[in-house]
Amino acid sequence: MSLTIKKIIEPLELGEGPHWDDRQQALYFVNILKGTIHKYVPATGEHTKTKLDGSVGFIVPVNGTTDQFLIGLERKFVIVQWDGKEGSATKIVRELGTVDQNVVPNTRINDGKADPRGRVYAGTMGHEDRPGNILPNQGSLYRVDKTGIHKLCSEIGISNGLAWDLARKAFYYTDTMERRIRRYDYDVDTGNITNLKYIFDLEKNKVDGMPDGTTIDSDGNLWVAVFNGSCVIKIDPTSGKLLQKVPIPVPQVTSVTFGGPNFDILFVTTASLNIGGAQEPPCGSTYMVTGLGVKGLPNMNFQC
Template sequence: MNPRVEVAVPGAAAVGEGPHWDAATATLSWVDIPAGAIHRAAGAAGEVRTTVLPTSVGAAVPKASGGMVAATGEGFADVGPDGRYAPRPRVLPPGQRMNDAKCDPAGRFWAGSTDLDFAPGQGALHVLTPDGAGHVVLTGLTLPNGMAWSPDGRTMYLVDTMAGELNAFDTDPVRPRLARRRLLAAFAGRGIPDGMALDAAGCLWIAMWGGFRLLRVSPDGDVLAEVPLPVEQPASCAFGGPGLDILYVTTAREGLDLPPGDIAGSVLAVRGLDVTGLPAARFAG
């Protein structure tokens, strides 16, 4: 492994999150949470097109029926191909918002909610199924964040950032439910775990907020490798590119006193990892 890090898309996102590579269109999308901005770039280096929602947005992914589905400050919303914003019925109380979100292999859209003040135990894990139904699957979290599913789809991985934990669950490919929660890893001294991506070998790549690094973690929770980054707050990552061999990393400027020209808030590309990712799922609705 000979990792090489470069700026893929220059930017100044307060909190860049939710990267998603859509293989069908060779398009990278990501968001800036507090700005309510959804960015899309063809080939990751093409012209950036931005849609700004009238609310915060934790993540947005393409829909099989066209457009995107988004996790927002109120719950879930649809965003048409023309950028038209269509909120679904509100599911969150005032003072909360959705954070990171991702589709599982069955095309269900999972999203973590959090209290705006990150009050312990007030976060939850929600899922929007293709028929439009919403479910609360897990409560008692604080800042549910990175999500991934094992290559066979039987295990879901979930980060709770403020707890510094990586958990695993048995998951049901038919019904949106979780079972047999177990702690895989607790991180200290390397930053706090944020968003993550799965590689084809079943290992997890975790962005370590405040840690200037990515970690590669085995399905058993062992740290296998780390990749230094030139930014303090990497927020999430996703494999992309024609060969799914580039790890795109979204980053954040929020809370930092930075000199002019600092690359925090840009999207980075990490090459030379000697691993590939798996195709990201679209929302099946």
């Protein structure tokens, strides 16, 4: 099967956080700056959205429900209810807590995913007074679970790129401003992470752009969206080798996840931020990549 890259959603300002819901065979994602959450059903082509009050950093379904989601809303972790219909109202079911309360000026939650046990890891990024001008070292990474909200690391520029590998007991993470990919030892029973090391350096591997959202395939290789790089790169995290570069026809590639009935479709979100010049359509579109010859792993839901 040959590689095919197909546009499925019209341009957004900052598409991010794709999550494939296997139960509903639907892709959820967010438009951060417009504060909207989105649902796309590939089988029908139906695309719906609704708006919240504030920027939305990520969306993860709550396990056991079809209409509740954990989202990062500005600096709060909240559970919202949405029926998935176009423009229908959302309701905040529960507020789990606010982070970075003593950080001035305000940070915001940027990216989040659930680990293999349904704990959500999500981080913040520094204040951005204009697109691309971000205060460094202001953010942190958090874990949200049944016992509360726990800070895992601090002095983060832009929190991004979360993935887990149970076989290798590894957690992969990215501070975009470092232009490197982190690896931690990961304890699935406690959710704790230790022993930071760096496994890939974009500059040393001559990859232009900044590492953004990340997913992992069933072989344990990482797929990393490259912002201002017009591509998704495939990395072997054990050897640190760059295995493949998948071209995306717009510069600002923001995140990736595998989905579809067989988990062999790579969904790619992008942005159209005015950084270094206006980004005209199709910048900001969402894409579906097929023919990669690999399969991903199921996205996990939040166990509250």
